[in-house]
Amino acid sequence: MNVTERFLKYVGYDTESDPASTTTPSSLKQLTLAKALVEEMKEMGIQDAYVDTYGIVYGTIPATKQGVKTVGFIAHMDTSPDMSGKDIKPRIIDEYDGGVIVLNEEKDIKMGPDEFDSLKDKKGKRLIVTDGTTLLGADDKAGIAEILSMAEIIMQSDCPHGTIKLAFTPDEEVGRGADHFNIEAFGADFAYTVDGGEVDSVDYENFNAASAEVEIQGRSIHPGDAKGKMINALLVGMEFHSLLPVFDNPAYTEGYEGFHHLTDMHGECEHAQLSYIIRNHDEVLFEKQKQQFKDAADYINKKYPEGTITLTIKDSYANMRQIIEKDMSIITLVKEAMKQVGIEPTSHAIRGGTDGARLTYDGLPCPNLGTGGYNYHGKYEFACIDEMEKSVELLVKIVENIAK
Template sequence: MNVTERFLKYVSIDTESDPNSETTPSTAKQLNLANVLVEEMKALGIEDAHVDRYGVVYGTIPGDAKAETIGFVAHMDTSPDLTGANVNPRIIKNYDGKPIVLNEAKQIIMDPKDFPSLHENVGEDLIVTDGTTLLGGDDKAGVAEIMVMAEALMSQPRSAHGTVKIAFTPDEEVGRGADNFDIKGFGAEYAYTVDGGDIRDVNYENFNAAAAVVKIHGLSIHPGAAKNKMLNSQLIAMEFNALLPVHEDPACTEGYEGFHHLTNIHGVCEETTLQYIIRNHNEEIFERQKQQFMNAAAYLNKKYPEGTVECTITHSYTNMRSYIEKDMRVIDTVKQAIQDLGMTPISTPIRGGTDGARLTYDGLPCPNIGTGGYNCHGKFEYVSIPRMEKIVELLLRIVENISTHA
């Protein structure tokens, strides 16, 4: 199968992860794709292909032992920000640069004025949604690209390339993709997550990340007899959010600027829960952002009865930059491959995170490269077919270059 065929097959499988689940993986349906990938890998001749008890898929493409063993990683799950079920993709041939009507009945239109990346895709074949779901390019484009690379390498003699490890993780979108990753068993000296956008981009800077859960405890009293008694947790939740700096909302930030983002709020008079993510490239500012949450909780616990507000902050992942910069060969290797394909490499800070950040922190250098996908986490998501094909070329060139230097 080519990369388009694989991609369309994979996006037809619902793999949405669930941040509120305590299971591993967070949703059993992610295993549906995991099992498909294991079957396909075995059909290619990858004998050790398997999915472990945590839902991580592993496999080895045997090669010349004299070359470095490298790895490629992508994640199987899709974001819970919008449903990934019943995806109805459509291929637009030779995109003409005009607004794309995703759904005529619902008047959902993707306009280049709102999404300027489309200007770069004129003349390319694009895969888009019908405006009611995610497409799943994040990160099934990466999964498809790695699988096509694997198919190509398995058709070559082992002596033609080094050993290549591949892995597909669950739950990346809810910050748990690398929680149970077996780095030692994986056996790569370094790896790349294939989970970005621009095909020229090599990302080795990402946010420091944390999650905050704020629980507001109120007191529900019949409104007819509530004077001086009722404590409406929903109103206090609104107060809490208003205490946070408004300019640190993600809609106000770009580049290296961090943010806090309210991802979920639900409640009634008696109790309300707010869920946030906190992000910053700068560790010192990141710590200050987290303290702002604790300060807001402390203030409200003085204004209202002690214990009214509970704020719990948990660390998600760390900026990989300081670890990668200790040995830039992992970056130089992919930049050379990008140049070999006639492109100029760039490095931009990721305004998000990847499994690679956690893997790097845990000892496996793992920067991120593009997939040819755009506008992830929303109904305007799309992928470029020629750019997905170019990434397959890039992965193969990385392997080739490492092999020739053995």
Template structure:
């Protein structure tokens, strides 16, 4: 029998709802279909007995309070997740259940066996012998990022409400949109949330405890060409496609996501489309060191300036902005929040993995906004695509950590 009977059914219900965010939208939230899901969470929170349940029309966050059952004040903890999924097909999610996985077998996702989870390719599978795995059917992502976190936080609140003998202080929860496109936390109301510190439950495998992220920037490059008939093109035609290739080739070839790991930063071209007449390119830049990020940004600016000078006109137009910064700049002064999570994991015999995140979380922005917010594991593997899966047992352990943090917060402040 499952440890938390509503955890997996809740997760399966959530992932079947398309909440994919839209990177090309300027609205809040970025996709209208995020709103009904958020409001369904609001109704669920009200039904289970949470207080101060509300939907913020300005930022589309749903927040709620589980009031303290103590006779004294302890710090208020927040648990925050996001409901949107990444830029991959999220329509018609059809989860598959693999019970008592042996850690060795190939898992066929689709009926034809075109897409498989093979331990020879995905070595993470080997550590899940004896687990119940939830996978995709090969046609969509799963959405464990971050609906596993949503299900875990919701179920944790339900569990505390149904077990009033468990002592806890005020607990705030928040469920927001658009984390996957990097804009959701921009509008979060820290003052209204009114927590002393928080955790995003948005990490991956068992034990992840993250308080160091990339510094991040992105840029768009619009290139103007000149298209004429190729038969009379000499000394007239200017290929925007070739200029885009020339630009890309001046970036370091060994500083891309597929050639770096650990604390190495990178440039990534993730959109390249257009014609001879016009090309649009979109990049992300990542570096753990703020100075390193600035150096990478400057390199891009220098290449654009150099190419425009050689062309004799402004054919390359650059639009660059910063996205988030390494949260360790803030968290180094709030390591007690990290220590609380470390102690919770230790009591549950979970070894923390505090490796720097080769990415970012809403916690990065929230920390710089005045709410120290490290990131906890939620269980997902191979996130953002058809090979995504999650272990039921690891989801339960993530829920255990949420409950244990709440418990230790009382013990350490009584």
């Protein structure tokens, strides 16, 4: 099976995860793919392949050379709950002409390079697109297909290599992909998530992230009798928000610019609550943003009775760069392998978090590699076959280079 055949097989499994569920994995249908992957791995000769009680698939390709570092490759099995992942009808475009692609004639669903930058450099390439009614699932079944295609090539070659660890996780899209990952059992010295975007990207920067809950205690009095007594919690909430820098807002930021984002506000005169997320790649600026929240709360508590605002800031995840940059060899390794297979390496600052960031902080350094999949979480999702094939070549080269 080549990487495209593998990919098309996996998208036949509906593995949509469910943020509302409390089970692990969040949707049991993910286990159907997990079991199929274990079968496939065993047939390939990965004898220890298994799925654990949390729905994570693990497997090992034993070393053919001793004294070589153990590398891991990780991809996720679930697809985003933002759009249905059921009855996906992928279509291959053998040579993209660079124009508008009609995904669905009947429903008049099209995509073109004017709307989607990611199509601009794809002229002449082979693409896999949806029929406009579902997502494609290249996020992240392209990653699984690429890792197992690499595994098959390595196992059939006589090229010396160290131990290679493979893992496929459920529930990445609902933020629980790293919750039960057993780093110790996995036993890799370092790993790569293979998940998303241009095949020339090796990404090791993500946001530092925190949440801020603002509880406001007002004082409700009959409005006709309120002079000098009423404290309207809703108005205090608006005042609190007005004390924060106005341009630190997702709608005004890009690249390395951080933001705070008001995700929810509700309340009444007596009591109000505002919820925020705070994001920044830079640790120092991130701390400064948190301090601005504290200063705003202090000001309110001086102006109004003490205890009017209760602010709770919790860190969610951190930028893996702070750890990766202490030893950049796992990035250099990728960049050199890229050049050897004819790719010019790029790195992007991810404006979000990754499972790899969590794993990095838990002790397994884990940057991300691109898959050749684009426009995630919706009907415009597509995969570039040429890039998927390039990714397989790259993964093989990385494995070979580690053993040199």
